[in-house]
């Protein structure tokens with residue numbers, strides 16, 4: 573997220589003819605980084621291992637680095653999910669009667685275009701999609717994507733929301749039947765308890781009969797998994813290290829990102845990649861904005877992100893617990909990634 577998100581609630585307007593300018597609603601308050609980051613730093617740096625929620629990875633530079641990650645040869649999830657969408661977007665659009673698509677953690681909405689193409693088809697059984705609501709904490713990336721989509725889909729109402737999907741699910745636009753798309757396996761970046769809370773809150777925010785399209789990366793060969801998060805070009809390392817730069821900028825901290833080494837590893841018990849930074853020397857870091865001093869011994873680690881991998885039966889069970897019934901699941905040819913369509917009970 574950018575410091576100083578700019579704009580206000582509903583800053584967009586309708587343009588002439590059938591071109592609809594994107595509306596951008598800002599739900600993050602302007603002091604977001606100063607408030608919520610302070611709490612996250614105080615709570616996270618006081619726990620063992622020390623940690624930070626992954627949303628702080630996505631300032632403008634973090635969003636740019638993530639985009640670079642999606643094009644790395646080792647990072648297979650984006651292309652795997654794209655290939656499922658290329659093959660099955662029409663099946664998805666035909667299987668659900670939504671006239672609004674909400675996309676959580678939409679980023680550049682790059683893959684989403686394939687889905688929107690299918691939903692916009694005049695021959696779609698439920699009629700063409702009326703509204704698209706991309707939701708992201710990364711203000712600049714979201715605005716750029718929303719403008720691109722309004723140009724590409726004249727007549728589609730693009731109503732972007734700068735918001736946090738752990739806080740703002742209850743504030744999503746209502747009215748039509750909605751399908752919430754949560755792609756990219758971003759759900760894997762939650763801890764188990766957070767994932768349960770998120771799915772519960774999502775179910776609460778939807779009416780019976782509304783839809784969820786969930787992208788999940790599947791458990792596979794450990795060598796491929798580790799390589800995807802420890803790429804030869806070092807882009808993932810820069811992405812993870814950037815979180816310390818964010819804390820320096822937003823809270824005036826004096827982390828030296830170069831004094832840490834990047835330590836990604838597979839946790840077989842939790843079936844997740846764990847991405848940490850390890851102090852290479854003893855350090856005393858001051859974080860004035862959080863009124864905090866962090867003392868790190870050599871070898872001490874900060875966990876910046878996890879990326880959980882899933883099994884089909886686990887996805888079905890977690891969705892059922894939250895109040896969803898799975899109606900379809902599609903995977904890519906290699907069985908690396910799954911897209912699951914589920915209906916709110």
Ligand code: SAH
Pocket residue numbers: 626627630635638642650676677678679680681683707708709710735736737738755756757758
């Ligand atoms: N959906 C895209 C992007 C995935 S990267 C894809 O499949 O490629 C994760 C995205 O989620 C980023 O754009 C990031 O800014 C956003 N994000 C991370 N935490 C968030 C939160 N708590 N609320 C809203 N967006 C969040």
Ligand code: AVI
Pocket residue numbers: 641649756757758759760761800801808811877878879
């Ligand atoms: C956004 N999310 C699903 C990515 C992942 O694969 O867990 C973030 C990422 N972190 C490092 N590489 C990619």
